[in-house]
Amino acid sequence: TAFLYANGRDLKDPLLSPVYGDMHGFPPAILTTGTRDLLLSNTVRVHQKLQQSGVDAQLEVFDGMSHAQYQIDDRVPEDRAAFAEITQFFDKHLGH
Numbered sequence: 001t002a003f004l005y006a007n008g009r010d011l012k013d014p015l016l017s018p019v020y021g022d023m024h025g026f027p028p029a030i031l032t033t034g035t036r037d038l039l040l041s042n043t044v045r046v047h048q049k050l051q052q053s054g055v056d057a058q059l060e061v062f063d064g065m066s067h068a069q070y071q072i073d074d075r076v077p078e079d080r081a082a083f084a085e086i087t088q089f090f091d092k093h094l095g096h
Helices: 002-006 040-052 077-094
Strands: 029-034 057-062
Touching: 029 040, 029 077, 040 057, 057 077
Parallel strands: 029 057
Antiparallel strands: none
């Protein structure tokens, strides 16, 4: 599937996979994922790269969530918890 997504481009192109990019100078970042997310490992790698680059980066991993599941239904307790973490992150970094 990565080859289909890349459409012939180098899989290490930072425009396709940010883990290969230069993250120095990035603003604070929050990465939200779940234990059933196919991109969990990549999300962890990006988080590590951000931290190694001196970026204030926060990683939130929710048990049982799949990729971007928190966007689907705000009635699900895990989705509400994810949005609460995201809200706290923005409140902290935007001064609210």
